[in-house]
Amino acid sequence: MPSPKRSTSYDVARLAGVSRTTVSLVLNNVPNVHISPETRQRILEAAQQLHYYPHASARRLAQGKTATVALVWHRGPDADYRDAFLPALLQGITRALRAHGYHLIFRPLEPDEPDDAFLELAQGRHADGLILSGPRADSPYLHALHEEGFPLVLHGQLPDSEIPSVDVDNCQGARQAVEHLIRLGHRRIGMITNAPLDYVASRQRLEGYRQTLREAGLPVEESLVRIGNFDEESGYHAMQSLLAQPTPPTAVFVASDMVAMGALKAVWDRGLRVPDDVAIVGFDDLAATRFTIPPLTTVRVPAFQLGHETAEQMMEIIAHGAPAHPHILLPTSLVVRASCGAPATSERR
Amino acid sequence: MPSPKRSTSYDVARLAGVSRTTVSLVLNNVPNVHISPETRQRILEAAQQLHYYPHASARRLAQGKTATVALVWHRGPDADYRDAFLPALLQGITRALRAHGYHLIFRPLEPDEPDDAFLELAQGRHADGLILSGPRADSPYLHALHEEGFPLVLHGQLPDSEIPSVDVDNCQGARQAVEHLIRLGHRRIGMITNAPLDYVASRQRLEGYRQTLREAGLPVEESLVRIGNFDEESGYHAMQSLLAQPTPPTAVFVASDMVAMGALKAVWDRGLRVPDDVAIVGFDDLAATRFTIPPLTTVRVPAFQLGHETAEQMMEIIAHGAPAHPHILLPTSLVVRASCGAPATSERR
DNA sequence: CTGAAAGCGCTTACAG
DNA sequence: CTGAAAGCGCTTACAG
Numbered sequence: 006m007p008s009p010k011r012s013t014s015y016d017v018a019r020l021a022g023v024s025r026t027t028v029s030l031v032l033n034n035v036p037n038v039h040i041s042p043e044t045r046q047r048i049l050e051a052a053q054q055l056h057y058y059p060h061a062s063a064r065r066l067a068q069g070k071t072a073t074v075a076l077v078w079h080r081g082p083d084a085d086y087r088d089a090f091l092p093a094l095l096q097g098i099t100r101a102l103r104a105h106g107y108h109l110i111f112r113p114l115e116p117d118e119p120d121d122a123f124l125e126l127a128q129g130r131h132a133d134g135l136i137l138s139g140p141r142a143d144s145p146y147l148h149a150l151h152e153e154g155f156p157l158v159l160h161g162q163l164p165d166s167e168i169p170s171v172d173v174d175n176c177q178g179a180r181q182a183v184e185h186l187i188r189l190g191h192r193r194i195g196m197i198t199n200a201p202l203d204y205v206a207s208r209q210r211l212e213g214y215r216q217t218l219r220e221a222g223l224p225v226e227e228s229l230v231r232i233g234n235f236d237e238e239s240g241y242h243a244m245q246s247l248l249a250q251p252t253p254p255t256a257v258f259v260a261s262d263m264v265a266m267g268a269l270k271a272v273w274d275r276g277l278r279v280p281d282d283v284a285i286v287g288f289d290d291l292a293a294t295r296f297t298i299p300p301l302t303t304v305r306v307p308a309f310q311l312g313h314e315t316a317e318q319m320m321e322i323i324a325h326g327a328p329a330h331p332h333i334l335l336p337t338s339l340v341v342r343a344s345c346g347a348p349a350t351s352e353r354r
Numbered sequence: 355m356p357s358p359k360r361s362t363s364y365d366v367a368r369l370a371g372v373s374r375t376t377v378s379l380v381l382n383n384v385p386n387v388h389i390s391p392e393t394r395q396r397i398l399e400a401a402q403q404l405h406y407y408p409h410a411s412a413r414r415l416a417q418g419k420t421a422t423v424a425l426v427w428h429r430g431p432d433a434d435y436r437d438a439f440l441p442a443l444l445q446g447i448t449r450a451l452r453a454h455g456y457h458l459i460f461r462p463l464e465p466d467e468p469d470d471a472f473l474e475l476a477q478g479r480h481a482d483g484l485i486l487s488g489p490r491a492d493s494p495y496l497h498a499l500h501e502e503g504f505p506l507v508l509h510g511q512l513p514d515s516e517i518p519s520v521d522v523d524n525c526q527g528a529r530q531a532v533e534h535l536i537r538l539g540h541r542r543i544g545m546i547t548n549a550p551l552d553y554v555a556s557r558q559r560l561e562g563y564r565q566t567l568r569e570a571g572l573p574v575e576e577s578l579v580r581i582g583n584f585d586e587e588s589g590y591h592a593m594q595s596l597l598a599q600p601t602p603p604t605a606v607f608v609a610s611d612m613v614a615m616g617a618l619k620a621v622w623d624r625g626l627r628v629p630d631d632v633a634i635v636g637f638d639d640l641a642a643t644r645f646t647i648p649p650l651t652t653v654r655v656p657a658f659q660l661g662h663e664t665a666e667q668m669m670e671i672i673a674h675g676a677p678a679h680p681h682i683l684l685p686t687s688l689v690v691r692a693s694c695g696a697p698a699t700s701e702r703r
Numbered sequence: 704c705t706g707a708a709a710g711c712g713c714t715t716a717c718a719g
Numbered sequence: 720c721t722g723a724a725a726g727c728g729c730t731t732a733c734a735g
Contacts, residue, residue, distance in 0.1 A: 026723085108459050360728095362729085376704090376706075415710095418730095711731105714725105716726100
């Protein structure tokens with residue numbers, strides 16, 4: 006059964022004895038338009054009585070904007086990892102958008118979809134702007150869209166891209182982890198990356214690790230670095246390989262919690278103990294890190310703030326064109342638990 | 355700078371030398387309308403040459419539908435718990451919607467928002483249907499919306515509600531957990547609920563536990579039941595209380611993984627061992643359960659399928675009105691790890 | 704097989 | 720301070 010006929014602004018105008026113009030002006034609270042309080046009141050009452058709600062599609066067409074932003078969520082080999090941040094990120098994004106009266110379209114991009122499948126959202130003007138999370142590369146489509154002036158914000162980074170972006174400060178995060186280990190007295194500190202080095206975050210975390218060693222006057226030995234690949238298994242093998250050396254590291258910075266869980270297991274399986282034989286610091290602060298043995302010291306990624314800041318960036322672009330600060334990096338923080346062997350602040354189980 | 359002027363169906367019509375009607379017919383592939391292949395071809399080429407994409411807002415207004423569904427995500431005291439399922443659920447929903455050409459609006463409802471804040475989506479026709487996840491109660495608003503014939507699907511259940519729903523079979527899940535413990539030889543099996551009993555899922559899981567004991571000829575003792583409250587702390591206290599009894603249970607079904615993690619800790623802190631002194635089976639199959647000590651045997655909730663089925667339910671309602679099966683329950687499955695003490699299939703660390 | 708015209712329900716200069 | 724009219728860009732009976 007069709008729903009009872011919706012009332013239109015015309016119905017409200019007739020009932021209130023005014024024109025549709027006036028109805029629109031009043032209901033939208035248009036500023037600098039003085040309308041007598043009585044008229045205003047009459048219109049408000051009529052609208053209420055008729056259960057009138059402006060039709061979104063009609064508004065959008067007339068206004069030429071959708072008051073909607075879309076989040077394009079790339080699913081890659083790091084899907085599990087990124088999914089862990091999705092809820093907090095979404096909360097940050099939607100909270101910020103709501104404050105500006107915007108809605109969010111969520112659009113995951115499956116691995117089997119063409120890389121430009123999300124363009125439809127922009128070309129068909131389903132949204133006024135696109136937040137792109139985890140794009141693989143700066144495709145020509147993306148570039149063209151940006152050149153056209155269509156509002157775009159990257160969550161994450163693309164090398165040499167002019168598209169505004171918001172990301173976590175990967176280099177700083179790595180520094181916090183490594184500085185902490187140095188402060189605890191470690192001199193032979195290894196690293197397992199979160200992912201292959203064609204990922205920007207991977208390179209940045211590695212660079213942060215190297216910088217910190219250098220500044221502390223410690224040697225940077227390539228033999229202490231292994232490349233992780235998102236999952237526990239990669240961490241397991243990487244740690245095995247590190248421990249198999251003649252002089253293994255006494256501490257390892259693993260740039261991903263997921264990878265770190267595999268690394269933890271590798272230490273155990275070799276009959277060694279964390280943190281006594283090998284100290285470990287992770288990256289991300291996933292929920293599960295509180296339940297590992299021992300609980301994992303890690304670098305916290307502020308997912309909610311990332312979402313919030315990304316959406317605010319978008320709002321600024323929609324309102325004023327280019328943003329004041331096109332490339333934003335959010336600070337990380339170290340969460341000290343037991344796996345690093347810092348006794349004072351650890352949360353031992 | 356404003357983007358270069360978009361071309362309209364009028365531009366395409368002119369370039370192809372036809373009317374806008376024909377353009378629309380061709381581009382939308384309207385069936386049972388025969389148009390000469392040459393004309394068709396000419397229109398397609400014109401559209402491509404002009405980079406023409408139909409304007410979504412105009413289409414929506416003309417067609418009277420948005421091809422959009424909104425997911426209303428209630429954030430309550432169980433926010434952390436539900437967030438764990440969000441990524442897989444979203445993937446299930448969007449995958450199903452996409453197959454029908456629909457988009458998804460994600461709309462979290464914060465605790466401080468009025469309970470009917472989501473109505474705006476329906477009243478303003480921002481979407482053609484609403485998926486409500488975790489509504490607290492069958493509010494009059496909800497009822498009115500449903501009476502009007504507006505497409506509504508519940509993810510979860512509301513007692514005595516006529517609104518179509520999709521949920522996991524909580525009772526079956528509880529049975530699988532308890533039957534497994536009985537099969538392992540346990541006779542004194544306790545239970546800690548996932549939440550207070552005003553939550554439907556809580557009541558159903560408790561009922562499944564009781565039924566299973568009864569059918570196995572085991573006594574149903576209220577002294578072996580405790581009420582959990584979503585978080586680890588509640589599980590910690592509940593388990594303490596169970597163990598403090600003269601004859602504590604040898605196994606406990608904890609109807610939530612999060613609560614079960616607290617319960618695990620309580621067992622350890624009392625100097626007992628899992629599963630040797632107390633066997634534990636959880637519920638949900640959260641990612642973290644693989645990292646607890648020992649890894650948790652648990653009842654798997656099929657989050658992706660829940661999302662997929664919910665969206666399919668919505669599509670059916672939008673297409674044909676009332677669905678054939680208004681209340682759908684999806685099956686759970688037992689994931690055997692180490693905490694239950696079943697040696698054969700355990701995944702010991 | 705194709706076109707002229709009305710309509711979807713708003714907003715917004717433009718007059719008065 | 721308020722209204723008549725045009726316009727947003729499509730789709731869809733209705734004719735021919």
